[in-house]
Amino acid sequence: MELFISATDTDAGKTLVACAITASFVSAGKRVAVFKPLSAGCELIDNHLVNEDAKLLQGFANCQQSIEQINPIAFIEPIAPHIAAAQENKTITSQLIANDYAKIKALNSDVIITEGAGGWRLPLGNGEYLSDFVKGESCGVILVVGMKLGCLNHAMLTYEAIIEDGLQVVGWVANHPQAMPYLEENIELLSSAIKAPLLGRLAHMDSVEQAARCLDLSLINV
Numbered sequence: 001m002e003l004f005i006s007a008t009d010t011d012a013g014k015t016l017v018a019c020a021i022t023a024s025f026v027s028a029g030k031r032v033a034v035f036k037p038l039s040a041g042c043e044l045i046d047n048h049l050v051n052e053d054a055k056l057l058q059g060f061a062n063c064q065q066s067i068e069q070i071n072p073i074a075f076i077e078p079i080a081p082h083i084a085a086a087q088e089n090k091t092i093t094s095q096l097i098a099n100d101y102a103k104i105k106a107l108n109s110d111v112i113i114t115e116g117a118g119g120w121r122l123p124l125g126n127g128e129y130l131s132d133f134v135k136g137e138s139c140g141v142i143l144v145v146g147m148k149l150g151c152l153n154h155a156m157l158t159y160e161a162i163i164e165d166g167l168q169v170v171g172w173v174a175n176h177p178q179a180m181p182y183l184e185e186n187i188e189l190l191s192s193a194i195k196a197p198l199l200g201r202l203a204h205m206d207s208v209e210q211a212a213r214c215l216d217l218s219l220i221n222v
Contacts (some may be wrong), residue, residue: 001222003170004114004139006162008154012146013175013202015053018115020202020211021142022060025111027212033109034061036071037097037133038117041078049074057115060208063107072100081117082125092124094132101137114139120158131165140170140222142199145190147176147183152190159194170220171199178204 005018018034025032039051054071061070073092075084085092104112114134116122122130134141141162145155155172162169172194174187191198200215 001111001220002114002137002139003111003220003222004116004134004137004141005144006116006120006134006141006158007144008119008146008151008158010118013144013173013177014115015056016202016205016208016211017142017144017173017175017215018113019056019060019208020215021217022057022111022113023208024212024215024217025113026060026062030110031063031108032061032111032113033063033065033104033107034058034070035101035104035112035114036117037100037114037130038073038081038092039071040075040081040084040117042074042076044076049076053115056208057113061113063109065104065107069103073097080123082123085125091126092128093126094124094128094130094136097124097130097133098136101133119154120161131161135165135167138167140220141167142220143169143172143194143196145172145174147174147180147186148178149180152186155190156193168222169194169196170222171197173199173215174201176201176203 005014007014022032034057036054042049042051197219205211
């Protein structure tokens, strides 16, 4: 099973959901590999660029992956990756990401969880997007909706773009760490508009393990 975790925006809760799904599959006895193809916002630790999200994923997976294998394209400055790449005279392409992903697939895990960056149409530069990589691999997509004012528009546009790209949204997650007026009404609308199961609702979570208990992965049909 190959799953790609996307979201309505940056900071919508992709990492929390990706880690929670990883933890759930590991608890179910699955071998789970993780992939964070690109990141911008890293620390230099012992001559390794370490992204916090990638480090969290590494802690929940069980295929003994190095941080460089999980997150092969990394930049220190927390800016759009294609801008960070241009500043270093580097080029990011969907084929480059696919080559790195092939190394993850070679691990022969039961499940691969890939966490995206930003939203669905994250630019790579030169007219390419991270979504081009997902299309090439035909991953099932899980959409994380950051529940806040304006999320309905963001969620529907993202969902429609994924469907138009010929991919399947296998589930979505409502992430609402902060109180939101008319939360139930918003979730009800999205539940009727998104033709995929609501895998769970995450309020303020104290841990990844708590978030994992709020998700029903049996609803995923890939």
